[in-house]
Amino acid sequence: MQRFLTESYSETVALGERLGKTLKGGEVLAMFGGMGMGKTAFTTGVAKGMGLSCEVSSPTFAIVNVYGKNGELCHFDMYRVSTWDDLDSTGFFDYMAQGAVLCVEWSENIENALPATAVHITFEKGDTENARVITVDGIEANL
Ligand SMILES: Nc1ncnc2c1ncn2[C@@H]1O[C@H](COP(=O)(O)OP(=O)(O)OP(=O)(O)O)[C@@H](O)[C@H]1O
Numbered sequence: 718m719q720r721f722l723t724e725s726y727s728e729t730v731a732l733g734e735r736l737g738k739t740l741k742g743g744e745v746l747a748m749f750g751g752m753g754m755g756k757t758a759f760t761t762g763v764a765k766g767m768g769l770s771c772e773v774s775s776p777t778f779a780i781v782n783v784y785g786k787n788g789e790l791c792h793f794d795m796y797r798v799s800t801w802d803d804l805d806s807t808g809f810f811d812y813m814a815q816g817a818v819l820c821v822e823w824s825e826n827i828e829n830a831l832p833a834t835a836v837h838i839t840f841e842k843g844d845t846e847n848a849r850v851i852t853v854d855g856i857e858a859n860l
Pocket residue numbers: 723724725726727728729750751752753754755756757758759775822846847848849
């Protein structure tokens with residue numbers, strides 16, 4: 718497991734970007750941690766690292782936003798998802814089968830449906846207002 722401390726929005730974006738650069742497609746990035754902890758910021762970085770020039774915003778109402786010409790990155794917000802049927806209707810399993818990278822906010826809500834290979838990323842508040850402690854578990858590369 719790798720553990721990081723970021724002290725600003727842009728440091729969290731930069732960390733996501735470093736991870737994004739290592740991705741080959743098909744990875745599930747399962748993000749855990751409360752509101753305003755930086756999951757969307759991190760996903761913004763992942764998109765950058767994958768070479769996607771898109772505006773990443775919270776998929777709270779849509780549940781999923783798909784980025785890239787070929788849908789290379791799918792960004793989920795599972796905050797309101799609680800049943801298997803809910804999850805299935807988001808397209809989660811279809812997008813996974815297509816080999817997209819999946820960034821999943823509120824993975825707490827779908828933990829049982831995550832593949833064994835999912836990368837676990839946790840976000841917690843640090844000692845100061847803008848500090849975030851971020852752990853990444855399940856990748857080979859050093860970020
Ligand atoms: N170190 C930091 N990393 C990321 N964001 C930070 C940091 N310090 C302060 N912030 C602020 O915290 C907020 C993080 O918002 P973000 O949308 O990324 O959170 P989130 O985890 O996706 O929340 P939600 O669960 O509501 O979707 C932003 O307003 C950002 O400016």
